[in-house]
Amino acid sequence: MILVDLLEGEGYAVEEASNAAEALEVLQALPSIRIVVTDIQMPGSMDGLRLARYIRDAYPPIALIVSSGAVRPEQDALPDDAVFLSKPVDHRELLRVIEDRLSAA
Secondary structure (H helix, E strand, C coil), X not given: CHHHHHHHHCCCCCCCCCCHHHHHHHHHHCCCXXXXXXXXXXXXXXXXXXXXXXXXXXXXXXXXXXXXXXXXXXXXXXXXXXXXXXXXXXXXXXXXXXXXXXXXX
């Protein structure tokens, strides 16, 4: 919720999903999505790493930011070109990464 408020306050349109299945529904419904921020640990049958890998395969142009306060994955566990941010996420760093990823697209 804090990140949603932060991003909306910066002018970004934000869609929320409580699990990977909902996230995939949102991606199907809104092809204009350009970036996904996901936590590694989430409820449901797919964790954030699996979700990120699925998104990379199915929606290659989407930029990916993966986050966790409990797990620090090896770089090779992340999909190509995904960024990992440890929690608690520094808001300035998140905004910088988002801006970098969107400007590179």
